[in-house]
Amino acid sequence: MTATVPFAAFDRRFADWGDALVECVAEVAAADEFILKSRVVALESAIAAKVGARHAVACANGTGALTLILSGLGIGPGDEVVTPAFSFVSSASAVALVGARPAFADVSLDTMALEPEAARRALTARTAALLPAHLFCHTAPMAALRDLAGREGLRLVEDSAVTLGGTVDGLPTGRWGTAGVYSFFPAKPLGGCGDAGMVVTDDDALATACRALRNHGQTVRFRHDLLGFNCRMDEVTAAFLLRRLADFDRQAAARRALADRYGSRLRALGPAVVAPPAGPSGRAVYTYVIRAAERDALRAYLARRGIETAVTYPRPLHLQPAFGHLGHGPGDFPNAERLARECLALPLYPELPLETADRVADAVEDFAAAGA
Ligand SMILES: Cc1ncc(COP(=O)(O)O)c(C=O)c1O
Secondary structure, eight states: OOOOBOSSOHHHHTTTOHHHHHHHHHHHHHHTOOBSSHHHHHHHHHHHHHHTOSEEEEESOHHHHHHHHHHHTTOOTTOEEEEESSSOTHHHHHHHHTTOEEEEEOBOTTTOSBOHHHHHHTOOTTEEEEOOBOOTTOOOOHHHHHHHHHHHTOEEEEBOTTOTTOEETTEETTOSSSEEEEEOOTTSSSOOSSOOEEEEESOHHHHHHHHHHTBTTEEETTEESSOOOBOOOBHHHHHHHHHHHHTHHHHHHHHHHHHHHHHHHHTTSTTSEEOOOOOOTTOOOSOEEEEETTHHHHHHHHHHTTBOOBOSOSSOGGGSGGGGGGOOOTTSSHHHHHHHHHEEEEOOOTTSOHHHHHHHHHHHHHHHHHHO
16 A cells, blocks of 8 residues: 655644744744744844845735735735736735735736736726735746836835745746735745744834734834734744745755756646646746546545645636625636636655656646546
């Protein structure tokens, strides 16, 4: 009986990190510093240096980072933000939570990201910003989106939550617009010991606003110039992330090697199974998501061969009940709906041996051959 290939394998991912985590807790307790103190500042400096940003503002999670940016830019009721109909919920919920309207636009089947021409068609007199997202191991067409934002006088906010360490055309993801974000949720390329996130920006005023907004709108203690949030990062998290950051390049390289291996095996398969395009050389790899017209059959077939997979994301955002008030229906964004029907994430994490990825690829190939 061959061993199961788990989809996430968090136990393996953090197997060698237990001692480090306990040390971080002891260190923080001994220092008597718990929230937004020296380790958070050190992590902010490290991330700012890594991606070449003037400012990095640590916060509680990636969704919070998006919310801080939108709020810090003064985007709110009466404004619209163009955002992809197929994404993780945060790229749209952050917009709605600051009181603005997510203006959904369709995505490209190849990049799985906001399609510039669709974004252009979604513009109205109320549009304040474009908010594209990079998903999986795909990258959004940032040069075209930045041109569009520049031409139309819009802010560009980059949902780069899953792409720390990646580049598009040589520029780090997160650095293309007014501001970008990173998530440090445990599954992410830089995965912490819980929730955590970061804003990166060169805009001094925005960074100042985000710093206040993450801590109840305080500028000095107990003086609230803005209505803010409790969206802070704690010191244990920052200390642990600093240690993980020292190992980050190795982990990112392992993820890239796995994506390259899957790509070299699966890209020839189409049309029954469509692998992500090779993409720009510096892309970040978070998850490996393929498309299959018979997605559910493929998933069941892989499960019978002991291979766990995940469906990300099964429902496009414009058809989520939470966005029902926007009045969309099936057919409004055909590519987003097709991706929701066809996407399947294969196991990918730095601890997955290349030989196991080959076993997964063998099974996907067998499925495609049987259907051909
Ligand atoms: C594309 C994208 N944006 C934003 C987020 C939100 O990050 P967090 O879970 O840290 O709030 C995620 C998390 O999965 C994501 O995948």
